[in-house]
Amino acid sequence: MGPTVQVDIVLVQHLLNFWDEQGIDVAPVLVSLGISDVSPLPPWVSADKLRSAQALVFAGRESTMLGFETGCYLAARHLPMGELISCAENLAQGLPAAIRFAHRTVGIATLEIKSIESGVELLPKALDGSELTVFEKQQTLAALTVLCRETLGAACSPADLNMTVDYELDTAAAEALLAIPVVRGEHASLSVSAAAWLQLNPNHQALVYSNTLRELQRKEQKLAEHLTLYSELQDIIEACLLRRHVAQEDVAGQLGISVRNLQRRLKALGTTYQMLLDESRQNLALKLIRDESSPLYEIAYMVGYAEPSAFYKAFRRWTGATPGDYRQAQSDALSNA
Known part of the structure; x- marks a missing residue:
């Protein structure tokens, strides 16, 4: 999510x-x-x-x-x-x-x-x-x-x-x-x-209508608050990835909360730290790969993979393409725009 x-x-x-x-x-x-x-x-x-x-x-x-x-x-x-x-x-x-x-x-x-x-x-x-x-x-x-x-x-x-x-x-x-x-x-x-x-x-039914509307508005507000937190967590994890410090303790420290509190918040968002880390790696990789001067092995390292082969496997899972093919497709799309 x-x-x-x-x-x-x-x-x-x-x-x-x-x-x-x-x-x-x-x-x-x-x-x-x-x-x-x-x-x-x-x-x-x-x-x-x-x-x-x-x-x-x-x-x-x-x-x-x-x-x-x-x-x-x-x-x-x-x-x-x-x-x-x-x-x-x-x-x-x-x-x-x-x-x-x-x-x-x-x-x-x-x-x-x-x-x-x-x-x-x-x-x-x-x-x-x-x-x-x-x-x-x-x-x-x-x-x-x-x-x-x-x-x-x-x-x-x-x-x-x-x-x-x-x-x-x-x-x-x-x-x-x-x-x-x-x-x-x-x-x-x-x-x-x-x-x-x-x-x-x-x-x-006037009462049912007003109650239903109020409940929908409450859920929308709750969702907005969760999405704000989710976006903040993604930004923090991406920054932690670039610093090579992505343990839960590092992220919790950025928020000024305990690891246990972080886990409770992630549960409320319907996700886990590992799922959020994987999604943040994906988002960061898609940003970095736009810079054609950056070698793919360097991007693999920057998003937390010690071995390029592990990064390639994850990237194919994310996009259905290899990093090289994806970069070439993006370059071709820009050239034809």
């Missing part, structure tokens, strides 16, 4: 359960997520890692409906974002409040709310500004559709919700699954009529 957008481990567990039910081999997915069968689960997983894991799942899949099916499954799990929307006064209250917690239900994606003549258009966007894949759009739109339909209740009509997709799709199959009209268009979105946007939620 690094100081980036983080996804609640509960969401990851639901995804793994669903994919396993679909007969998908989740072993390589666990490796991509950095989750071990013998280590305790971390409280969060990097959204980047989850995105890579999802790419493994969807690669080469014949079913173009898997993203929709995944989104529907997640929406039915009563995750925090879904709870917030389902007990709000209406969609106009619930959806804007829930957007900042979107990653808890749909991973890397968030939503842009855009006013249109007929009502409101909800467009899935990536949290990091990149382009969402087809399956990520499907997952986001499907989860959103289910949550909106549940909030509108029996009063929901075909005119209230309409989905647009920006790729080839069996729209009839999508309509059968989602129970709303689905058409092709320039961009993927879910349109909500003005009446549906403001329609009173028959299951509105």
